[in-house]
Structure formats: structure tokens, C-alpha cells
Amino acid sequence: MAGDPLLVVTDVSKSFRGVRAVSTVSFHVFGGQIVGLIGPNGAGKTTLFNVISGFLSPDSGQITFEGRDVLGLKPHQICHLGIARTFQIVKPFGRLTVLENVAVGAFSRNRDTRAVENRAMEIVEFVGLSKRMNSPAISLTIPDRKRLEVARALATKPKLLMLDEPMGGLNPIEKQGMIALVKEICNRGISVLIIEHAMRAIMNVCENVVVLDYGVKIAEGGPQAISADPVVIEAYLGKEGHDAA
């Protein structure tokens, strides 16, 4: 991978009342890469997302995006730098239409209503929600809400898109659709950092996988190496083997 990394996370730690949710985690995301962030429940994945996107400030560590320090910036400022995120528990603007939801994201880059409208329509089409364009977001099904969440984030023209469990709650067919969408997004030159609880779902899309357990990075590498790594298997399956040894 040529060039400087897009996102550099260095030794980031975050505690909640003495509980170390994230502990000295470091990793990089390069341009055009899809990086997976996996780990069991409570591993600190979402906390790390909240720190990178400015919703939480870390206790220590450094985060730079395109060489610029992003610590201390507010979420909307980080969005303007080119980092967009989705939420694990989708947060649609229920009373606004699908198009208006996406337009809110698009307005961050452009103030011209016509241009925003065109861009929002193009993105709505890209994620496959054209038929629901004028429906209020609250009327969407869960899989459609997940797509809307991605569409809104895409509308902010991010260089890095952070997806928090976009496949959570989807059936296998819907998961396939979401994976295809993520691949297409990457084909457009946008880097993706994707949280997934279930390892298998993202193993074949990621070039690089970071594994967290109890807030600590326990492994990093290509998908093949990761799925064969005994430390990772142990984190997912339990520590019996370890205790016996």
C-alpha cells in the first residue's frame, strides 16, 4: 500500500469509571482500504468509533486524519474533515423523507439546494432506496433503515466511512446485499472501517482486520491469518484451552 495512511490511531485509551473500555489501541487505515474491526461483545469497538468520530474524548493517545490531529474536534467538524460514521442502533430522522434524510448529509458539502437534491437522489438510487424516496424514514424496514444510514453518511462525501455493525439484525440474503454495497463504496475510492460482531460476515471483504478483546488489540492482519490465529479463536470461543495449559 503506497502513500501515507489516511487514519492513524496511536495508543488510544478510554476508561469509564475505572473500566478500561479501550486500552492503548493502535492501527492504521490506508486510502482505498476496507479494514475490519472485530471482537466479541463489549470488546470496545463502538467506544473506539465514538472516540474517532468525536463523540467521546480519549483519556490518552493520538488520532490523526490525513496528518491532521482530530482530537478535541466536535463530531460535525470531524465530518467536515471527511470522516463519516453510521450508528449501530440506526438513528433515522423519522419524520423526514428518505430524500431529506440524505440531503441533510449532502448539505454539509454544498449549500445549493438543486445540487444537493441531485446528489441526494443519486445516492438514494445507489443504495437502492429510490422507490422509498418520498416516504418518511420511520416507515422503512430495518434493512432499509440500515441502507439509509449508509446513504446519509455517504452523502457527506467522506474519504473514510466508518460503519458500525451495518449487518447487525439482517438475514443472510440482506447481509450479502450489504456486503456488495460496501464493496461498491470501496470501488468508488472511499476507505471503509467496518465494525462487525460476526467474523465470517466480513472476512472476505476486508484486506486488513483488527481484533479487539476487552479493549485490547489482540491481533491484526489479513483475514486468512486472523481466522487461523489461536489467540483470536480463543477470544471468540473461550479460554478453556488457555486455562488448561
Next chain:
Amino acid sequence: MDKDNATKRRLGRALSTKIWLMLAVLLILLHALPFVFPEFVHLFIITLLYALMGQGWNILGGYAGQFSFGHALFFGIGAYTSSLLFVKLGVSPWLGIVAGIGVAVAIGLFIGFLSFRYGLTGPFFALIMLAFAEIFHMVSKSWDQVGAALGILIPLKGNSPSLMQFTEKEPFYFMLLWIVALVTYFTWRFEGTRTGLYWQAIRENQDAASALGVSPMRFKLVAMTFSAGLTAMGGTIYAQYLLYIDPDSTFGVINSVEIMLRPIIGGPGTALGPLLGSMVLTPLSEVTRIALRAYSGAYLMLYGAILVIVVIFLPDGLMGMVKNWVRRFSKRTE
């Protein structure tokens, strides 16, 4: 034709020429109302006045989702600023209305900055607004320089339009009719713009909005500016119309309730909601106030009952009901 409209309706707000013509005719016809029902002119004026202030509340409470329980603060500031300037310094209320808006906006931004900076939303913001309204209520009640509990009597200088004084009621009606029409139009147009959508996004989910590049602080303060200004404008017009203000009827809690109830019942976050709410609630309140005159405050029980019914059965207010009818009707005609 309906389908055509559905595909055309995108971000902004637009109506067909036919509907625009109908609205224009309606506005012209409304000019005849005081001559057709001369005995009800006062009722029409109060209906429009509270529709105007309801619009003010609606921008902050209905669109941006920051419920204020103390909009009487801005009403009172509008009324007191112009009245004091006129009585003490002889400044025309036309300048006073501008000054009142300025002072109300400044105080609104101060309260907004403090509240939003510390993340006060929902009931906490509502109570902060109530607290500030009560501070001004108490100060105006005890400070002799502003008339204390007796209030301010505005001397009538005869029919002098340059002083916003009219011996007839009709000019107030026409003035308010146009102001309400314009404010309603601009609110409706605003819904589909960047600022309008940002307000609604903040109301629906502030975290999601900020992740999409919206500065919640900045746009809540913009909403506060419009909201405080419009409500203060209503305060000045009220003072010039009645030529008498006192602390209870301006800064009082009941007035805050009167201002917020109309948009809530009419449909918060809709352009027509405050007007619709006022058209239903104002006549009702005037009638019951007269009918239940012997029991002071009894009409407030009626308000409570209406509010409970609306919240349970019409969470989107009367506008929600109207929209449902329109949808059903257009389906039937298809």
C-alpha cells in the same frame, strides 16, 4: 396529476398554480372578514396575534425540537421594550418593535448559549426558559421604574399610524393578517431548505445530525433568534392594541402556556399548525372565559382537558388529522 406531483416533489416546497390562486383569493376575502362580522374583530385579532407568537414558538419548539415553557419572556420583552421607549422617551413603537426584537433576540441567544453549551435539552431546557420568564415576571412586578404590579398605561394620541395607534381595530387586523400570512409562507418555504432540514434533523436525532456535519449549537441558536424575534413582535403589537400591559398578562406562566398550546394542538413542526391551533383554541378560550367568568381560571381546566385529548388521540396535532384526510381523499379520487 397527483402522481405527477409526487415525482416532482423533491426537496423544496412547491404548490400548483391552482392552489396558489385559491390561497390568493382566500387572502383577499379575509380582508372583508371584519366588515362581515364587525362584532368579532377583537376575536380575529387575538386569533392572529397568538398564531404569530405560536409561529415563533413553533420554530424553536416544533421544528428544532427545543421545547420552551417560557416564551412569555419574549412576549413580555417585546411589550415592555416598546412601551417603555414610547412612554419614557417618546420613541415610536415602530422603532420600539425593532428594539424589542433586538432585546429579545439578545436575551434568547444568551439563554440558548448557556443551555445548549451545557447540553440542556428536553424538560431541562423547558424549565430554564420558565425560570428566566419568571425572573422577568418578578422584576417587572417589583420595579417601580417599569410600573411594578400596576403595569404601564400607554397614552392614546388619537389616530396616528406613525405611532402604531389606531382608533379603530381594523388596522390591527389587517397588519396581523399580512404578518401571519408572510410568516406562515416563509416558514413553509423554510422547511425544505438547508437550515429548515437541519432544525428538523436536530429535533429527530441530535447525534445523527452532528455526525452528518450539523453544528447543533449553531442551528439551535439560529432557531432561537427567529423564535424570540417573532414572539417579541407579537408582544409589541399586543401592547399597542390594548394600550395597557402588566406583569401577569405578559410575563406570566399562563401566557407561556397560551403561546405554546396553539402550535402543539395545531401540529408542532408544521407551517400551518400554529394558525390552525389558534383558530380552534382562541375562540374556545374567549367563549369559555366569558361563560365561566364566575370561576376565575376555570377555562384553564378546559385547556388541560383539550391538551390531554390531543396528546392521546392526535399526537401530530390537528395538522396530522388534516394530512390524513387529504391522503384518504386523494386516494379515493385516483
